[in-house]
Amino acid sequence: MIINHPLLGPRDAQEFTYLGDASLIDRPDWSAEDANEQYYGYAYLRDNPAGLHRELWFHEQGDRSWLVVTRNTLTHEITRVEFASHVARLAGRSR
């Protein structure tokens, strides 16, 4: 597979390490009333879609950036590649 890195252009997937569902960006608030429940969902519950999947890849043998890759799990077609830090900021994460 080839991942089209936003800065470095097309790179072979072998340079990357896979983590999984990009929902791992949405880490719950530790001080919430129902933090236990929220963390249970965050750590253990994942969707396993047949089709478009947003997932985290780490450019370990490259510039060490975490990317959110939108990949079709049926065809491996990659339709979008974004910096995870940008995605996180858009989701309201900051400090």
Place this chain on the structure above:
Amino acid sequence: MNQPNRLAGGQIDRSKQLTFRFDGKAYAGHQGDTLASALLANNVRLMGRSFKYHRPRGAFTAGSEEPNALVELRSGARREPNTRATIAELFDGLEAQSQNRWPSLAFDAMGINDLFAPFLTAGFYYKTFMWPKAFWEKVYEPIIRRAAGLGRLSMQPDPDAYDKGFLHCDLLIVGSGPAGLAAALTAGRAGARIILADEDFALGGRLNAETFSLGDSDGPHWVAATLAELEAMPNVRIMPRTTIIGAFDHGICGAVERVSDHLLAPLPGKPRQILWRIYAKRTLLCAGATERPIAFGNNDRPGILLAGALRAYVNRWAVTPGKTAAIFTNNDDGLRTASDLMAKGVAVAAIIDTRSQGTRIEGTNHMFGARIVDTKGRLGLESIVVRRSDGQMQTIACTTLGVSGGWNPNVHLTGHQRGRPVWNDAIASFVPGECPPGLTVAGAANGQMSTAAALEGGAQQALILLNDLGFAASRPELPQAEDAEFRLSPFWHVPSGKARAWLDLQNDVTVKDVKQAHQENFRSVEHLKRYTTMGMATDQGKTSNISALAIMAELSGQSIPQTGTTIYRPPYTPVSIGVMAGRSTDGHFRPTRLTPSHKWAQEQGASFVETGMWLRAQWFPRPGETHWRESVDREVLATRGSVGICDVTTLGKIDIQGSDAATFINRVYCNGFAKLAVGKARYGLMLREDGMVMDDGTTARLAETHFVMTTTTVNAVAVYRHLEFCRQCLWPDLDVQLISTTEAWAQYAVAGPNARKLLQKLVDPAFDISNDAFPFMGCGEITICGGLRARLFRISFSGELAFEIAVPTRYGDALIRQLMEAGKEFDVTPYGTEALGVMRIEKGHAAGNELNGTTTAHNLGMGRMVSQTKDSIGAVLSRREGLMREDALRLVGFRPLNNQDPLKAGAHFIAGTNPEAATHDEGYMTSVAYSPNLGHAIGLGFLKDGGNRLGETLRAVNPLGGDSVAVEVVSPHFIDPQGERLRG
């Protein structure tokens, strides 16, 4: 030497005579021959025995689809089993052996299997050998394996090298027949970067095997002229002997180039084969078509070939398998073979044409509406039995027979991403359906069955692709070529009486086996395949699958497209494991990382151990020491008695800087770090988000905004990755930067009561390292040896007064030598990982054995370290009720009641007189060592509610070894429990 079956003409170099041996006998052939063509030239039709029934078999094809003519090529360590004689290029001195026969190819004792054929039909191994159960492994399987088989491995290391490589191009053209060459001309002239790959050593595809004209030239001459033009183009890479084995994601194709397979041995410095990964913007599949047979009684004798293959032998290699031929066909292409044979002077006794009428070939007995029902000839074809259209039987003498049931487009690569081919009635075969993105098909592979259609198809597809890629291209002038109608009347098999009609020649599957699978309700193609083993041999059923589908369709009353095909998967043809491994063999399988003191340690005669990719000194034996324990005990005692040195460079080091560095570290460790003072280090415990312990280490604050974190050796990469995840994905606006500096610093532990005295000799006088100025857990940047920058950390894994000193890696070798020299007066002792392990167990420090991914801070007795008052990774889930149980496993120490007893890591604890059963399991031993300080074995382990059970006696049982040791539960801190030494 005489080659009785050699004809005139052909594309062989008669000026170059090559000698070779087959089953020990010497023969001659020519440059340009394959092993199969050279054997046929020498009137050798019998080349092998079949897999199951040991039936005599000869070459059936002239290409990579060959099911029969498998041989062992070469000898000694280079002996390679199951090589197809039809694609093995002849070279001088070639040695080949037939396989799967005993004692000889002509007399094979295992041919007796053929008599037991009624017991060896489809699914026999599911039925026959089921009882008694114990017999399968000991009796049935060894016998079957010996009787049914292919070639033998050499059992020696492969002496040759294999490479991997990467190529990029605008257009990859797979196959160099008329379609591929027309496409290459179009794209090459347009300036596109193209790769033209063909599995054959001679490019041109079927054009080399045909006699019809191309313009005012013939096939081979047009091929030569076209290749000459392409070779002169710098943007064209021509790759003969290169098989495209698979079409993978995002336009990547795999290719195997057989660089040296056509030589006795690779030339110096050359690999045997190369596995290429080709990144192509577009791929054009011009793989041609494979002929399929018609099944009839005893259709497997040597001398019976596919008609197109027979024609290729006659035209390209100028050989005939026999002096008198016959043709069995359902289409016009089969008739071409008859004409070409006669043109070369080979007698054609008859054409048996399944069709009721058509264009009659003159000069032979062209029998319409006829069928072959049986054949004769023990080790090779002698005659055929024909049922004429009038119902009369006629025996016709012939020594070779060309069979044509039509041509199947080579759609394989189009299916590598689950695309399904679609049925085309006009050619009665499957043509490409949905293709992988970026891959298109032209020529016979696309169902364009005439030469003119293939040329035009190749050029037109190339124009479309070049337009996509933005190249200005024009259609090249293409030669006038045959454009015959593809006239075929589907005919799959001749219903015959008792004689078996073979479909899959390599796996010995017959029409009857397909019928049986149908009767027993294995009707889906995937079931048919697995029940009969149809198409599961090394040829993957290239010549047989479609015919079997057609017969299953006929039996089940469905159409062929309704019956469907099995899925095509890579590789297209068999690939050697050697080329898959490439250079990654033996020590090159993965890199070896050497510590800065490695050379010095080698000089000391150290014994080394692999820890991850690192090679670390395990112990340093001294003269007279005969057992590793002697060395390790000495190193431990010397360190605790005076001073020892250990290379700890392998621990991961992560440099963390930024105005938010402290905040960041405070969130990734579960214990507090926000208030760590500059010039201090602290132990940190890192959790995963699920609350389990991930790693531990010390982190030192060198400046307000600058920290250095250490990780365990094995987790260095994973922790770094995790920290980057936290930084980029969780808190993207924290001002913090990370970089791994593991290999930038050489680091040594200097431990023992004389550690400070030794270091003082090296540390520059400007730096005070007294206990007051540089207390336990102090750290700082210093200079040593007159100005060399260094970092000093007063941390201790051994429990002694200890420092870790780091210098830039290039000074690591010099520093160990300096330390050893300066330490002579203290009898300084280098120690390895074993002594390191003994001392940490004596101190009760957890390491990899305890941080095994299933343990929590609570299990380790560090539950109180998890801060309740801050956000940190894993804190919330670490507080789950189930993980915080009072009777949870707790890390404690163990000693044997009897000082002589050894302890075993992995032993489980059983209380009282309870039986050794999982229901009574109370925990397990994680680390054990012999403590030379205490004079007996000691252990660390997890025990239910262990903290409250000190003094209790248990059994540490090892049911696998059948032994059991009585142990006492003790504190895990065996030495200096108050920690006085390390603060001294």
